[in-house]
């Protein structure tokens with residue numbers, strides 16, 4: 272079965288992604304990708320959604336209800352399930368991801384570059400600054416692919432969140448960053464498609480014109496889900512609304528790994 276790369280673009284809004292990310296748009300209109308709309312889980316905050324996306328359960332079940340909760344995940348999650356299946360896990364991501372699945376609290380010296388087969392994230396490259404350039408993050412992720420061929424890789428850029436929080440979402444800076452992020456991802460997505468990866472692109476939450484998120488408006492919670500599969504024809508822009516809770520079981524299904532009972536939502540079907 273295939274391998275999976277999840278590109279989790281922090282604060283990537285559905286409408287802004289659809290209107291400004293032209294390479295992904297090309298894949299959608301060429302039926303090389305399938306586009307869904309995710310009505311995001313609540314609260315539309317980062318750390319709670321990292322855990323929701325990786326466990327397939329809502330915050331009231333996994334307990335990471337706020338950004339301030341710094342501890343390891345206690346739920347079955349993607350990294351643990353993939354590692355326990357004897358497969359290779361990797362992440363290029365913000366340090367909160369390391370705190371959820373590898374070690375908490377984060378130590379910026381010892382945890383920044385991690386290669387340890389006994390950890391849930393076996394190959395980790397982490398950062399702590401919100402203005403860490405996306406292109407550096409993408410290069411680190413691409414290196415992990417070339418060096419370790421991970422079965423599951425999380426790619427987690429912070430650029431959309433940084434520009435949205437600094438300038439507000441109704442700004443040329445936020446919208447232009449979506450164009451730039453798509454442009455910078457395009458060569459990597461092409462390489463990873465050629466290597467046979469299934470690639471999912473989504474966001475943890477949106478962001479509003481005040482540069483805030485956490486609430487319930489469509490601006491704060493609606494994110495895209497682009498699904499690219501090397502062996503299956505895409506269905507284009509489906510207009511279908513799906514859930515953040517479906518991402519984890521979908522990825523395990525693509526990897527042919529049993530889905531834990533805690534993940535109750537159905538995986539997406541691409542047939």
Ligand SMILES: [Zn+2]
Nearest residue numbers: 281282317475
């Ligand atoms: Zn976030």
